[in-house]
Amino acid sequence: MVINPPQAGTDILEDLARVVGPDYVSGHMASRMAYTRGVWPVELKRAQAGDWSYLPSLVVWPGNTSEVTQVVQVARERRLPLVPYGGGSGIVGGTCLANSLVVDLKRLDSLDLNETNQTVSAGSGVNGWHLEEWLNERGYTSGHFPQSMNSACVGGLVATASIGTFSGRYGKMDDLLVGLEAVLPNGKILRTKPIPRRSSGPNLAQLFVGSEGAFGIITEATLRVWPKPETRQWAVYTFPGTPAGLEALRTCMRSEAQPALVRLYDEAESAARIRHFGYPTGQALLILGFEGSAGFVAWQRQVVDQVCADHQGIFRGDEAALHWYRYRFDTSAMLRYNQKPGGFADSLEVAAPWDRLEAVWRAMRGALEPLCEQVHCHFSHVYPTEGSSYVIFYAQAEENTPQAAIQHYLRCVEAAMQACLAEGGSISHHHGIGRGKQLWMEGEHGQPGLDLLNSLKQAIDPENLFNPGVMGLA
């Protein structure tokens, strides 16, 4: 086993302790181990193998924005790369960097509700679930329910351009973000006005949506909130195939009756649920969720029901939807694959315009099936213009070792990403790029686009100290 010794000396530990207090900085192996993974399968496999060569040097827990600026100053003086860290729920390897200074932001947990503006200002360390509970107690909802909401923090949700399962009603993080506060690599504090719609040049707050810590450390975000909906209802339909279901969804999204939640499972992913609920085999299953006032939801359901019927959809009650809701955080099937030394499971979420979505889905499935034991696919975020295809793949390397699993995993991702790009898709819809998808950033943006991003990075962080390596930025 290789364990890298802390590259930072005790003097930096003392400098940081002067900023945050001795209890809030650590170079101990136990603390460093705790930050050596998010949930990217490569990180999990390294941990399983006992490979700790990716240990950070130090961990620091600043308690306010002023301390964050001072921590940045110390890191700059020592030329120590730093990684902003929230809940550690990222699945693309965006938070694990050897010999870095981890800046854990969970102590930034302030919450302030502005009922007049219908916004909440949340410290970047506020846990997504706690935010929702806190708002619920006051009669509001964040409307943001990503799979990771139990562990992800507000800063990370912004920095990865996340999305929640009820995005049809509440929107994506880029829609939710009203303004933010961030500490820039030069140590200055950026505070954008909480006015998202302005014609005063590019929206600087949006620059940080999906920035993955490369442009600065988000310390607070002001997000739109909603009154808790009067009702939540479910509907389930089956379709003779995925294309019919997709066409029904496309039509739904072009009507005014867009459901809050959409989950269309392709035939393969539908199979287990179809068996469980006794529906005819070979169908594609669609789960819909509706939220809002009772009258609005009743009208939505009427419109959507007609659209589904027009596309050969058959109404199946709400049982399968309630089942999904109960098990929505249960990823145990994936975990069981990860537990096998040579096994792994992961998800890839891509996007494509409607006229390429089916082709992207088929291409990615076709690329992964020869390499995997199971490939599941569903469509869980759709818009009038495009949709997201979500692929879950389970595989076992020929040699039953974590090292072989990593190599096989990388082959799977490469095959899927190439297939996606070849069919005109976008390599990430809401997980981000991290270090897991950086190889395909040129295919995503084109060389001029990637050059522009690199120029931005160079201008904002000339010493390349802020989460270096994410998003394929030099």
Added chain:
Amino acid sequence: MNSLPSDLQTISTQCSLCHDQCVSACPVVEMTHRQIAYPSRLATLAWELDRGNLAADAETMRAMLHCVHCNACTDACVYVDTPVDVTPLVRHARRILIENGQASPQMRQMYEEFLAWGNPYRDLHPIYEALKGEFSQNIETGGTLVIADACELAYAPDSARASLRLLQQAGYRPMALADQTYTGWELWQYGYRGEALKLAEALAGEIRRRSPVDVITLNPTSAYLLRKVFPDDLGISIPANVITVPEAIQARLDQALMPLPERRASVYLVMSSAETYQLYSYAARHVLDRCGITGPGIQKHQPYHRASFPEGLHPDISPTPGDWIAERIARSAAVERPDAIVCTAAFGLKAMREACPVIPVVDWSNFVMDHMVIQI
């Protein structure tokens, strides 16, 4: 080389590679903001300690002490149908650390007081003897054996008396107090497995000798130990039905022995983590319902994982979030002004009284006696 027993190996593998859906439920993560408090990270550290990749030093012990055994993570586990309990792995790691001389000064103090007094709360004999005189000395076969737990005697002797009176009025006769008051929660939790085993064996022996129909524990955690931990973890079978005081009262209520008046009160009910996470027993709440306190009367019942105390911990030993949770409840109570805050366990009562001087904080037994008419 991994030497973990297979059951711990399974926990380690399941937990250390997890997606962390449980952390929003963990009160210690919320309090400390430390990644190291994540159950998955504790599992990883235990694994690496066992593999020899992590030093058995004081810092590692500090890390492993983050778990307060509340099992909130088990309740929120991503394995919805077969949730994982990480605590056996944590205890295993603590035992390794103790064996390597890494018990913290506070743990050593607890142990020394246990050696001196038979419990970590110093001399409880005067209180125990005063209580014991009021009950049968020997129930022989039949009757009820009550374990007047050390934590209750130390922190809430009045509450212990009230519980005993309540049980008597509910018809639990003949009733005797167990000779052994300390059931060993702290020792077991901190990895002093051998000592916990001896306590369990002694207690099982006393129960076997007295042959009671029921064993009632004043502290919910003790019921958890006797019912679940001793048989499953330590391998000691307990030859009697073990119930908590609220469960004992609920059992009598179900026999319709207590007609209840129409009374209303707005209360916070603060239950212990043993009741809510480990025994899944909500008898305390059901009894209040039957007292006419609930329905529209209970206007606020704190969510269990917010209101549960990881009680049973020695308050000076662990980074217990009990005081912190009490402060949160107190803040909420200052706004909502319940008529009372009702606590089912001594440690919760102590923490709550310290945190909330403006609202009456009462123990569950006294509150129940004040709100019901008992007819046997």
